[in-house]
Amino acid sequence: MLNHLLKLLILIAPLLFLSGFSSSLVQAQGQEINWQPFEKAINKARSTKKPILVDVWAPWCGWCHKMEKDVYPALVSTLKENFLLTRINRDNHKATYQYNGQRYSAIRLTQKFKIQSVPGLVFLSEEGQYLLHISGFISANKLRPILLWISSKSYQEQSYADFISQHKH
Incomplete structure (x- = not known):
């Protein structure tokens, strides 16, 4: 019995190690993105001359994750170099956001940005003006040219x- 458990442990240990490694790699990559509070991103946009990408998400949303x-x-490098990044948890009923002289709940602000479901992306100009939104999941390959179109x-x-x-090409 002990021999059987030892063999099982030998088989499982590398898998556990690899899953932990890949998880920490994803976390490390995620930490490279500096998500700023919404108002801070709006205020910094003019001085940095960078557009704003707003990630609209919800904790229960698998596609958001x-x-x-x-x-x-x-x-990550394109995002960090060319955009101010902020996130809005659409389901956070306690949060409020200042935008264009008015205060909005999370759900009302995302509706103002025409986001009806999550995930959603909103692009704002360096002046904080609405440019466009994307509803639903979008792959990196499809998002990359949109980022270039906006940042340029x-x-x-x-x-x-x-x-x-x-x-x-």
């Missing part, structure tokens, strides 16, 4: 479709 685990780590301010001169057609 997938974005956090897979998408943001894949784009190409949205001021051309549609996303035109931007993509000019940047195809």
